[in-house]
Amino acid sequence: MKVLQVHDMKAEDSLLLTFQGAFEPQAALDGELKTLLQALEEYAGGWMPDVVEGKRRRKYSRASFLKALEEKRGERTASIELGRTKWPALYMWPRLNFPPLPPELRIWLEVKPLSFFAEEERCRNFVEMVRAWASRYPVTHAAAHSKADDQLSGAPDFGRDDETRRRDGFDKVYEVSWLNVFGPKLVETVGRERMLSTPAHRVEELPNGSVLLVTRPTAADFASEEARRAQARAHVHLRADLDYDTVLRTLRERSATLAPVEPRFHPDVAPLLARVVDSVAIHERQRKIAEFNEYRPPEPEEWRPADSALPADVEDSERALQHYSYLAEHLVALMHTKVPSVFKETPESLTDVDYQFWHEDFPRVFEREKIDAHAVPAIGAYLGEVLVRNLGGKWVPRKKLEEAQVLVGNRVWLPFVRAHRYMRSCQSLLDYSLTQLYRVAERHRG
Numbered sequence: 104m105k106v107l108q109v110h111d112m113k114a115e116d117s118l119l120l121t122f123q124g125a126f127e128p129q130a131a132l133d134g135e136l137k138t139l140l141q142a143l144e145e146y147a148g149g150w151m152p153d154v155v156e157g158k159r160r161r162k163y164s165r166a167s168f169l170k171a172l173e174e175k176r177g178e179r180t181a182s183i184e185l186g187r188t189k190w191p192a193l194y195m196w197p198r199l200n201f202p203p204l205p206p207e208l209r210i211w212l213e214v215k216p217l218s219f220f221a222e223e224e225r226c227r228n229f230v231e232m233v234r235a236w237a238s239r240y241p242v243t244h245a246a247a248h249s250k251a252d253d254q255l256s257g258a259p260d261f262g263r264d265d266e267t268r269r270r271d272g273f274d275k276v277y278e279v280s281w282l283n284v285f286g287p288k289l290v291e292t293v294g295r296e297r298m299l300s301t302p303a304h305r306v307e308e309l310p311n312g313s314v315l316l317v318t319r320p321t322a323a324d325f326a327s328e329e330a331r332r333a334q335a336r337a338h339v340h341l342r343a344d345l346d347y348d349t350v351l352r353t354l355r356e357r358s359a360t361l362a363p364v365e366p367r368f369h370p371d372v373a374p375l376l377a378r379v380v381d382s383v384a385i386h387e388r389q390r391k392i393a394e395f396n397e398y399r400p401p402e403p404e405e406w407r408p409a410d411s412a413l414p415a416d417v418e419d420s421e422r423a424l425q426h427y428s429y430l431a432e433h434l435v436a437l438m439h440t441k442v443p444s445v446f447k448e449t450p451e452s453l454t455d456v457d458y459q460f461w462h463e464d465f466p467r468v469f470e471r472e473k474i475d476a477h478a479v480p481a482i483g484a485y486l487g488e489v490l491v492r493n494l495g496g497k498w499v500p501r502k503k504l505e506e507a508q509v510l511v512g513n514r515v516w517l518p519f520v521r522a523h524r525y526m527r528s529c530q531s532l533l534d535y536s537l538t539q540l541y542r543v544a545e546r547h548r549g
Contacts, residue, residue: 113388119247136172148228153189226322243289249322255386258277431484466532494541498510
């Protein structure tokens with residue numbers, strides 16, 4: 104069973120639910136968690152999990168859920184993962200805390216894409232599920248909202264340090280999400296009458312004193328003007344110290360930040376920049392696209408006209424070529440686990456290598472001495488080998504690596520010089536990418 108991973112759908116936003124409630128740790132888990140699973144099965148519908156991950160992967164059932172939870176139970180905690188093998192993607196992480204920790208049921212639930220919740224009936228069922236959970240497991244706080252917008256809001260810290268956040272939790276209404284459940288303590292802090300009179304799509308007092316609040320019928324249109332006004336009205340009602348115009352302006356700014364931006368990357372580095380964009384957090388994605396739309400890498404300078412090439416100055420050219428091949432194999436050995444395409448020595452493998460070095464923050468993380476002594480020669484040799492293999496290039500060996508050249512058309516390229524500039528910093532990995540040099544060499548080979 105191959106599980107559809109939420110992080111594989113990088114360009115999509117998610118509906119994120121965070122739930123923090125209490126349970127009876129002395130009770131048998133099959134009885135204590137019956138409401139959790141019963142409401143999930145009744146209301147999940149098209150996003151119902153079909154896979155349970157404990158010590159091994161199983162098809163979902165109540166029995167497999169409880170079996171997996173028992174397998175993963177430690178002295179203080181137990182947690183498992185639930186997912187789906189078909190669209191939409193799901194990541195559900197229920198966690199139980201046992202004494203001496205405060206007994207808690209925590210749930211992180213992410214359904215991707217958020218657009219799945221454009222239908223009112225689907226959203227109503229989601230709310231009913233959360234209502235059932237919150238009624239059975241007394242809630243400190245629960246919220247469901249766009250994951251991207253949640254990240255822009257500053258959740259869960261909201262400007263506090265970790266120690267303060269852990270101590271105070273959601274002790275006041277820092278944010279109003281699409282769906283909210285406020286625990287009895289927070290309700291009393293705000294004022295029960297005031298909370299129950301909040302202008303919203305749905306406000307309901309639960310039997311245990313919590314209050315369920317839903318701002319709009321649907322979750323997917325959270326960034327619309329109507330949704331933002333509803334969100335702002337509810338927030339300032341619950342926080343008398345807030346100003347409506349200020350709150351609304353902040354929400355509109357968040358909507359603008361998340362508005363789709365069409366990628367228009369420089370063609371020589373477009374494959375690399377697209378990979379980088381895919382790796383950034385969803386709430387940063389559109390800003391990063393806009394930034395890269397303006398980005399222009401420096402034109403490569405690591406070349407000479409063919410008629411100005413330095414002549415080979417080695418005694419044994421064949422031995423020199425074998426040495427370059429040997430150095431290139433060092434890069435293959437370094438990267439092959441995370442970048443399987445490195446074996447192929449293709450233009451695409453150069454982009455994969457570029458991205459992996461950027462992703463690992465390689466020039467910053469590793470020692471400069473080792474980078475210059477080992478990584479730079481391996482990268483330069485590998486780049487040269489790709490030019491030879493794919494563009495019909497020819498090595499012009501030199502005693503000094505930095506002088507070694509690859510003849511392609513009417514230019515000779517200096518792959519070791521490029522590798523040295525490339526490994527100066529993480530920004531240099533973009534400014535002096537292997538991908539770009541190859542593209543330019545390909546254009547000039549005729």
